[in-house]
Every structure is written in C-alpha cells, then in structure tokens.
Amino acid sequence: MIIGGAAGAALGGPIGGLLGAAAGIAVERGFVTPARLAASENDASRKVAFTVAVIALSAKMAKADGVVSRDEISAFRRRVDIPPAEVAQVGRFWDLARQTKDGFEGYATQVSRMFSPRAPVLEQLLDLLFYIAGSDGRLTAPEIEYLARVSDIFGFDEADFQRMLALHAEEGPRPWDVLGVDPAISDEELRRHWKTLARDNHPDRLIADGMPEEFINAATERLARINAAFDSMARSRGMVGS
Helix, strand or coil: CHHHHHHHHHHCHHHHHHHHHCCCHHHHCCCCCHHHHCCCHHHHHHHHHHHHHHHHHHHHHHCCCCCCCHHHHHHHHHHCCCCHHHHHHHHHHHHHHHHCCCCHHHHHHHHHCCCCCCCHHHHHHHHHHHHHHCCCCCCCHHHHHHHHHHHHHCCCCHHHHHHHHHHCCCCCCCHHHHHCCCCCCCHHHHHHHHHHHHHHCCHHHHHHCCCCHHHHHHHHHHHHHHHHHHHHHHHHHCCCCC
16 A cells, blocks of 8 residues: 555656555555565656556546447456456456546556657557457447557557557458568568567567566567568568578
8 A cells, every 4th residue: 555655656647646546556456566666766667657557548448439348348357467356456446547537648648758659568558458449349430549649649650550550450460560561571671670579579578668567468469479470471482591
C-alpha cells in the first residue's frame, strides 16, 4: 500500500492519479514489487507507468465503441500473465480506469514521454490494444480512430499505423506487412532489417527498456510473428542460410 502510493505520487499525472486511487493495487497484485522499486527510480517508474498505462488504455480501448465485450476482457487476460488468484483485483483496477474522468490521451501522452518516439516497447503496447480491439472479430471505426490517436501520440507516422493495421486485418497479415518492408526489398536489406527488428523486439530487450515481465507472453508471440514472416519471405526467395 505504501509503495503503491509512493509510486503514484512519484509518477504524477493521470497515471499517478489512477495508481493512487487504486490504493496501491499494482503492488498488491504483484505487478509491481518492492524488489523492482528498489532498482533505479527511473526504471521502476517506467515499469509502473507501463503497467498502469496498459490497463488504463486497454480498458478505454474496450469502451471506445461504446460496448465492453467479454471477448475484449478475455483478450486482455490472454495477453497479460495474471495469476488466477489476482484476477478480481485486476478487474477492479480495469473498472476504475474505465470509469475515471481522465481521457485516454493523458495516459498515452504520459507513458510516451518515458520512452523515445516509436520505441519498440510502445509498439508492443499498441499491438496489445489492436489485439483487444479486434478480439470480437472486427475493428470498428471508433476503435480505429482511438488506435490512430494513440499511435500518433506514441510518435508513429501514418505508414507505421497502416502497417500495424494490416497486422490485425481479418484476412491475416502478409509477411512484408509484419516486417514493415517493401515486398521488393533486396535480400541483404531484408536480412539486415529482420535482425534489427528481432533484436529490438526481443522480450529481454523490451524488459530492459521498461516492459514488466508480466507482458512477456505477448512479446514472445510478437517476436515469433516477426521471425515467421522473415522465414516465409526468405524461403520464397531461396535465400541461402535463411
């Protein structure tokens, strides 16, 4: 409780306000531990901010089209490692975030300032929001508008957003959409780009950059999609040593 309140006060802004209002529930549920907060203040603050931002933005994402479906809540739980005994607590935090008067832009802006623009950890967060939005079978116009605004706040340009939109298309993404490259890219450039993506999106790298360990399953899945897309393009080209 004391650590949760202190973390909220240190963060300030809408994230700190939500954390404080939740009376330190982020600590109680195990997402934020004394050991983590004993690390550097900046590192701890970023991990706390990321966790709270994910919950707040996910809750508001689910509400973007006016209807919070069971599919959207289940999608959040599939991507975030929540122990069964702590589901009720996370549910209360979700409800608090959904009901708060603070708009989603404040949460997105605050967490974006803790990372560089277009940082892989921010793309990981945005990918989770896309996943939740599409969990009921389709992306609605209000949800796409919401995602586009968050993407813009995170520093992504229109091309980045269209690429991420393609990743979550109903018909499934094409390999070059996953990698964010032109289909005509050279073999050498393709391999170089894939290695950079794989390095930047490795779960260990994302955790070091401020992503809490509870989101490792989603990060691992994302890296698997990147590697599978490269393998598909490499095989189709007959690349040696792919």
